[in-house]
Amino acid sequence: MTTREKGLWAAVIILTVSVTALGGLIMLRGLAKPGDISKDDGDHTVAEIGQEGISEEQWVAELKKRYGANTLLQMLNRKAVQAETKRLGIKVTQDDLQQVLEQESRGYASAQAYFEEMQQQFGLGPVDLRNEAEYRIGLEKIATQGIQIKEAEIDEYWKQHPEEFTAGKQIKLAALYVPKVEEAEALLERVKQGERFDALVQEFSGQPFGKNTSGQLGWVDEYDPFQPEAIMKAARELSSGDVAGPISVNDGYAVIYVQDIRLKASPDKEQIRQQIRRSLALAQAAPLEDVEKSLRDKYGARILSDKGVPSASL
Template structure:
């Protein structure tokens, strides 16, 4: 996945989390029994600290304030995209889903590792991720409807951008982030003298202040945009078992250890051509946000007045 694609996927994750967050309280509210609500004010206490409580209305108001506009807009977008896909006869195939999920999970040890990370970091299960991928695919197919990409265009793009389809590699990294260059030099020297990097890592982590990010970074893509560029530039030049440092990063330094390296399985020619076709078609299409807005206009979406309704520009 490119840096741009990862950035877009981050936005999608945020949207999905907000939908899940607000959808969660809607579901919970629907499951409340009539007896759960007090007769005095129609409110319900959902949490307590000593004699103080947080009411359901307070909870809902906070969720609406934080996620209401984003969630409502995304729910409306899903409705209009589903309607337009049905009108055009657009189908999202299992092959479409597998290809997109494979791109999304690139840089992880396995599909399972990707799903586990999304569950741990964002609370999204595999069904949530598949549903989000299905929405993205449907929206892209609507946006590129009628756009023709010639085989010669695919050939030319492949010829001009061979690096995008070269067999990449993943690096299993560990790092220590000392604040002083002298300390980094001492750590590097101890490794060169035969000490285990894991031992130094444990020793260093025993007195962290909570802001230190030293530790096992795990498997990362060689061009992972979420790791400091200086670290990845150094790591790409190392072999398995090598250490490097001190590397100047942010307001300190890093000493890194390459635990292992593995090459990614190359995609076949059909997959590459399909990926290029999709990218070239999207490049000619209107931005997806504009497509969503045009569909909302087409299907007459409007926000009905009501208490605490979020302000949304449709």
């Protein structure tokens, strides 16, 4: 998988989180007993802190504001893709899913480690990831329907881009995040004076800063899209046992420690050829966002207002 494709997959994961969030709400509402919420009770409390409560109405409004439009659009996309794959007789096979899993988990110690990372960072379990992969594969097969890639084209691409298929490496990382550059410099100085980075990680572990939390990051791919690019760029230039910082991330700074480095296993030749064939076909196809829109139009997708009146076109 190329760095660009990894970035796209990261975006897909974020969108899947929003679908899962609202999906969970729908499930909870569906499980509610008829007597649990009165028809007139718009202030049904779903959470409390001290003497203050959060009503279901507030909860739903916040979820809709944050995720509503994208989630609804993605749900319509799934329906349209499902209808089109059925019409065309397109099947997503176990081999298709296994190949995607191997590509996505290649930057991790194992498939299990990949699942654990997705669960920890995004709250997505194996079933969620499988469903997203199945949707993405189906959409790509629709987009590339009828596109033929010659073996010579695959050979030429491989010859021109050998760096995309080299083994690459994984880096075992630990990181400390602080809000001020002076604090990062002080941490770096403590390491230079002989303090163990592991001890500092223990001291700062669990202290969140922005979207990041100090601690052991474990084995990560050298181009891992789920880590700040500034962190990975610095890590790629280090050797095992090196410490670097301060590194500007978000609104703060990081100090990182490369604990170890190892080479990744290379995919076999047939997997590489299949990957190139897929990439070349997608390059010739319409952008996937355009395919999704054309399918929504084809199957008459529309979003209704609260009163059931069609809103602006999709």
